[in-house]
Amino acid sequence: MIARLLIRPAFAWLRQPGLHAAVPILILLAIGFIGPLVLVAIFSFMPPRSFTLDGAPTIENYQTVVEQSFYLSLLRSFAFAAGTVVVLALVCYPVALGLAKLFGRYAGLLTLILVLPLFVSENVRLFGWVLFLLKGGGVLAGAAKAVFGLELADMLYSNTATLMGLCYVYLPFMLFPMVLGLSMVQRDVVEAASDLGASRWQIMREIELPLAMPGLVIGGLLTFVLSLGALTESKVLGGSKVIMIAADIESAFTFGQNWPLGSALSMLLLVLAGGLVLLVLRKLDLDAILKRR
C-alpha cells in the first residue's frame, strides 16, 4: 500500500514530457560535467601524487594549500575578479543604456559589432594587446616614438595589464546581461518619474537600477566567476609576475603531476564560486528575465 503510494507519483513524475525533453542534455551534463566534478572532489582527498582512487582518504592536500601559501593566488584571483566587476560595471552601464534605450534601429548592428570580438579566440585578442603594448617595437610605443618622440615605460607583464586584459575579455559578459536588464525597464515608468519631477540621478537610483537588477546581477556574477578562473589573461599579459589560481591548478595537474593537489585547489575555487552562483541564482526568476525581452 505504502509502496503504491510512493510509486505512483514517481511514475507520474517520469511521464512528464518536459522531463523527456530534458533527458538528452541531462545525460550530457551527467557525464561531461557532474562526473568530472565528482572525480575531482574525490581526488582532492587522495594522498598526494596518486593517480588512482585506491589510497586512504586524507586532507593532506588542503593542508598543503595553506602551508605552501597557495591561498595567496586564490586571494589574488578574488581581488582581480572583484576589480574586473567594478570596472566593467562602470564602463558598460552607459553603453548598455544606449543599446537598450537610445540607439533604436542601430542597436542591432551595434550589437553585432560588439559581439564579434567575443567569437575571436581570446588568446588572439590578448596577443593583439601584446603587439599593441610591447616595449620598443609595439604599436603604441612605436607610434608614440614616431609621432611625439616619447619613450614609453613598459606596460606589459603587470597587474594593471592583467586587469585590463580581464576587463577586455569579459566585457561582453557584463554588457549583454546589462542590456537585457535595462530593456526590462519600461520607458513609461521612467517618463512618469520624470514627469513627477525626479532628476536623472534619482531616476537611475530609484527606478533603472532596481528594475534592471536581475540583468545587472547576472552580468556581475558571470564576469566575477569567469575572471576568477581565468588563465590566459594572466599568462599572456601578466607574464610570470602575475600568478592566478587557475595557473596554479594547471601546473599542479600538468607539470607537477600532482592530481590531488590540483583537485584540492579546484575544489576551493569551485566551492566558493559555485556557492556564490547558486546563492544568487536562487533569488532570480529566470523565466521572467528571458521572457520579457
Next chain:
Amino acid sequence: MGGGCREPAVRVGCDGASGGELVMVVVAKPLTRRLIIAWTACVVAFLYIPIVCVFLVSFHKARYFSFPFSDFTLDWYGKAFSSLQTQELMLVSLKVAGVVTAISVVLALFGALAFARFNWRGRKLFQRLLLLPIFFPQAVLGLALLIWLTFLGVLPSWQSAVFAHLVWIAPIVTLVVSIQVYGYDAAQEEAAFDLGATRLQVLREVTLPALAPGLVSGALFAFLLSWGNFPLSFFTTGADSTVPEWLYTRMVAGYTPLVPTMGALIVIGATIMLVLGYALIVLRRRRANSHG
C-alpha cells in the same frame, strides 16, 4: 515629457513650452545622448584595438615585428594557405566546430522545450543545473575533463574536444533557443494535436518552423564559440590541435610570423560566419514580414 520631444524639430517647442525641472530633463538629454554615443565609440575602439593590431602585423614583411614599418606583404597569407600544417589545423577547427554545432542544436532544441515550453516538476532545478556550466571557469572545466578522460581511459583527440565543447556550448545554445520558445504560442501545437497530427508531425510541421530563427542563431553561437574556443580545446584535444591552441603554443614559444596571420584568419572566419548568419536572420524576418 512626451515621446515627441525626442525629435529635434519638436524639441525646441518642448523646451519653450514646459517649465521648471521638466525643461532640465529635456535639455540635458541631447548632451547625455552625445556622451553615451562618444563613450560607446570608445568602448568599440577598445574592443577592436588588439584585432586591428593583429591585422596590421600580419601584413608585416620582416620576420620580427617592429612598429612602425613600411614593407607590407601578403606573403604570410600565401604561406598560411599552402602549409600542410596550417591546413590541418584549420581542418581540425572546422571539424570540431561543425560537429559541435550539429549536436548542440539538437540537444538545445529539446533542452529549450524543457527549459521554457513545458511546465514540469523539476524544471527550476533543471534551469539552474543548465546554467552551472556557463557560470564556470573554462580552464578548470577543461582540466577536470582531462582528468576525467584520462581516468576513464579515453585517449584525448578532436572527438573528446567535441565532447568538452558540448558541455559548455549546448547549455548556451539552449538558452538562446529558449528565448525563442518563450515567445512561441504552444496552443498551435495543441490545435495540431486536435486535428489528429502525431507527435512527430507536430514537431516537424509546427514546432520546428516556429523555432527556426532561434535554432539558426543558436547554431551560429555554437559554431563561433567552438571555432574560437581555447581553454577547453587546450586540455582536451590530445595530439590533435585547433588553430587557437596552435596560436597559443606558438605565442609562448617558437614565434613565427604565421601567428598574426593565422590570428587574422580566425577573425576573418568568424566575421564571415557572423555576417552570413545575420544576413540569413534578417532575410528570414523580411520574408516573414512581407508574407504576413
